[in-house]
Amino acid sequence: MSSLALINEFLGQPPNASSHGYQIDHILEFCHWFMGALFLGWSAFFVFVLIRFRRGRHPVADHRGVRSGISTHLEFSVVLIEAVLLLGFAIPLWAKRVNQFPPGKEALLVHVIGQQFNWNFHLPGPDGQFGRRDVSLVSNSNPIGLDSNDPAGKDDIVTLGELHVPVERPVIIELSSKDVIHDFFLPDMRIAADAIPGSLIPMWFTPIKTGTYEVICGQLCGLGHYGMKGTLAVDTPADYQAWLKERAELAGGAQSAPPAPSPTPGG
Ligand SMILES: [Cu+2]
Structure with a gap:
């Protein structure tokens, strides 16, 4: 060894x-x-x-010193x-x-949003543009408050607890939190940073090995902290494309389905 x-x-x-x-x-x-x-x-x-x-x-200490x-x-x-x-x-x-961050074009940009006690991942989808997010739109069915009227957000991919990235491509993460301070920690990637409400924290890494890795919260953030885990799947480029396609189909299916009943304001 x-x-x-x-x-x-x-x-x-x-x-x-x-x-x-x-x-x-x-x-x-x-x-x-x-x-x-x-x-x-x-x-x-x-x-x-x-x-x-x-x-x-x-027997007697002297004052001469060393x-x-x-x-x-x-x-x-x-x-x-x-x-x-x-x-x-x-x-x-x-x-x-x-x-020294990798150039934006080369890298995959992901928004990571922590909340008690989960990690939300937001990817821009095929158009490469993130949809608008608004805190007033946050609900159980819309955990990151994505604006469904924004065309850039139509193809966005939002996942709970599971992030896929292709191998050998730099990933830039923009980290934030909805409630308290969390810590986005990828032990296998040797990176961690605090997610602080009201701040966007950039961090980056380049995965070099395919596999499934653990995402954990590295900051005691409440009673459910121990369960604040997720997975990071590092895919081959082909597997990653297949996953993107699968998510896009899922998103398309959700759009054609009747909208979920939403609570009326003030009701
Ligand atoms: Cu946490």
Whole structure:
């Protein structure tokens, strides 16, 4: 077992399935080995000090203090390694992940809307345009408040708890919440971000392995938090097209069906 697989096992992390995930894994791995070395080093130093300055040998404390420069050198090396971690790994990774989004044309844009205790996914459909959403239209049958009078929204795909994306294509997520703070967490893709009511939070990843992955809420958001789960299906391009077609047919079927009775305002 490689040391990286060992750390993943130790942290209970699933194998990485995104293009940037190995960078996260490597920094986690490095930090754990570094902290392990610090722990052993400082523990050994502690034991050494207990013995070296025991009462039997130094019955009276003196005021001269430490003469050797060894602790200064040790402290300096720790600061140096931490500076390398921060400047060499953490800041470049952050800059790449947070400031450099893939070009919009290349990526698949998805709206993710959290609510107690579900994830709603909103895709623009074949026309590539999102329909208008209005909070006053939110109901049990219309969980994201999609405006049925907006032509851009006619072919939109709205799913509850299940998101499909094609493999090897960047996915940009625009995250929001209808009620409280949630956290959209895709452990296999090594991304997570808080969904904050009133804010649109962008995040992105590129899935590199097909399969079905878990979507979880990473922020305690109420009594049903434990059940706030969904699935992310990473499909081959052909499977993804088939899924889109299936959803479009479903949406078409729903449109030809008689409209569901809606509560009359003030009634
Ligand atoms: Cu939640």
